[in-house]
Amino acid sequence: MATTRLKPGKLAEVRSVLTNRRFAAYTWCNFISMVGVWGQRLAVGWLTWQLTQSEAWIGVIAFADLVPVVLVGPLAGVWVDRPLRKLLMRWCQALMLVQALVLFTLSVLGSINIWLLFALVLFNGVVAAIYHPVRLSVVPSLVKPEDLMAAVSLTAVTFNLARFAGPALAGVVIAFYGFAATFLAVALAYTIMLFAAFLIDIPSRPWLAGQQTCSVWSELRDGVEYAVSNRAIAYVLAIQAVLALCVRPLGELLPAFVGAIFSEGPGMLAVMTSAMGVGAVMAGLRLLLWEVRRGLANIIILSTALSAVAVILFSLTPIIWLAVVIIFFVAYWVAVCGIASQTLIQSCVDETKRGRVISLWAAIYRGVPGIGALLIGALAGVFGLIWPSILAATLCAIVAAWMYRRRSILDPVTP
Numbered sequence: 001m002a003t004t005r006l007k008p009g010k011l012a013e014v015r016s017v018l019t020n021r022r023f024a025a026y027t028w029c030n031f032i033s034m035v036g037v038w039g040q041r042l043a044v045g046w047l048t049w050q051l052t053q054s055e056a057w058i059g060v061i062a063f064a065d066l067v068p069v070v071l072v073g074p075l076a077g078v079w080v081d082r083p084l085r086k087l088l089m090r091w092c093q094a095l096m097l098v099q100a101l102v103l104f105t106l107s108v109l110g111s112i113n114i115w116l117l118f119a120l121v122l123f124n125g126v127v128a129a130i131y132h133p134v135r136l137s138v139v140p141s142l143v144k145p146e147d148l149m150a151a152v153s154l155t156a157v158t159f160n161l162a163r164f165a166g167p168a169l170a171g172v173v174i175a176f177y178g179f180a181a182t183f184l185a186v187a188l189a190y191t192i193m194l195f196a197a198f199l200i201d202i203p204s205r206p207w208l209a210g211q212q213t214c215s216v217w218s219e220l221r222d223g224v225e226y227a228v229s230n231r232a233i234a235y236v237l238a239i240q241a242v243l244a245l246c247v248r249p250l251g252e253l254l255p256a257f258v259g260a261i262f263s264e265g266p267g268m269l270a271v272m273t274s275a276m277g278v279g280a281v282m283a284g285l286r287l288l289l290w291e292v293r294r295g296l297a298n299i300i301i302l303s304t305a306l307s308a309v310a311v312i313l314f315s316l317t318p319i320i321w322l323a324v325v326i327i328f329f330v331a332y333w334v335a336v337c338g339i340a341s342q343t344l345i346q347s348c349v350d351e352t353k354r355g356r357v358i359s360l361w362a363a364i365y366r367g368v369p370g371i372g373a374l375l376i377g378a379l380a381g382v383f384g385l386i387w388p389s390i391l392a393a394t395l396c397a398i399v400a401a402w403m404y405r406r407r408s409i410l411d412p413v414t415p
Helices: 008-018 021-052 055-066 068-080 085-109 114-142 145-177 179-199 216-229 231-246 254-261 266-289 297-316 320-348 351-383 386-404
Strands: 004-006 290-292
Touching: 008 145, 021 055, 021 085, 021 114, 021 145, 021 179, 021 254, 021 266, 055 068, 055 114, 055 254, 055 351, 068 085, 068 114, 068 216, 068 351, 085 114, 085 179, 114 145, 114 320, 114 351, 145 179, 145 266, 145 320, 216 231, 216 351, 231 297, 231 320, 231 351, 231 386, 254 266, 266 320, 297 320, 297 386, 320 351, 351 386
Parallel strands: none
Antiparallel strands: 004 290
């Protein structure tokens, strides 16, 4: 089993990352943007429930938001491996801003309906699918190689602080001022990151100079073949796929759990979503400040299994505040697995294929939960939410136990 201990040297790594002015500026501006992303997701989820009172529609909207990354994300990875990264960042932020302003306008006019909401969420999902690998590929360019794990962990901490702050703020704004004010605040957050995309100096990549480019499909195939042939990367991607399909849909279906199972409103939805954010922040701090003594392989597998057990317990409890505590641990173990797997991939990937491999990781991490939410949401329409969620989590635990016996694949590349 993996063990950890506090190490003074880790504090030096954290200081090195925090005193990097470009990384600090990028991280804080990205944090503000992510507050908007998470606030909008809560607002969209609760608006969907108010418009439809349907678990199936909650799953459909989650599908529209997340699944485009599976189809578009790998293509974005090819573009990231070309000299297009800064341009993509600026256009993505601009388009996300436009989408938030359209949601604001429709809410003010009272013209929003479920089909318009679906279309706007799908549009935003496509833009986010392009932006996600861009965002992840920038971090290694801003820090020294020896600071990479600290940078990845710190990025995860700020991402999940936004996951806490965004829903908490959105829940308050919705309760007191309505959906229109929430979408306007989201647009402001995107505006700040749009300015940052023009002002922050992102280092160039010397290996791109003079590099010959093939067709997008040829380069995409080359990246997929590389990921599949690298046994460690393929193993990590497989674990993430199982976790994303069977455990992480709980976060997307949370509005339905809050409304249908616990009979609560947007305030409790904000509390639960924020509890998930706090759990994920604690996971990031653990990996940021504590030295991993026996590698990342055991951490990845153990966190997968424990997150599945936590989902089962969440599905079975009738006590609302106990559910809040349990969902904290769901998010904690999911985040531990995500940070550890991303660190492992970022550390061992070929620099010339980083964008394509990270886009595959992002496609799984962001897109597959939408597929899981769609499937569980559809089953919930027949069997209710509880038993489909338990069945999916049990499958994840079984797969984690099976993969534990094959963890030696990761030994050559784990620290």
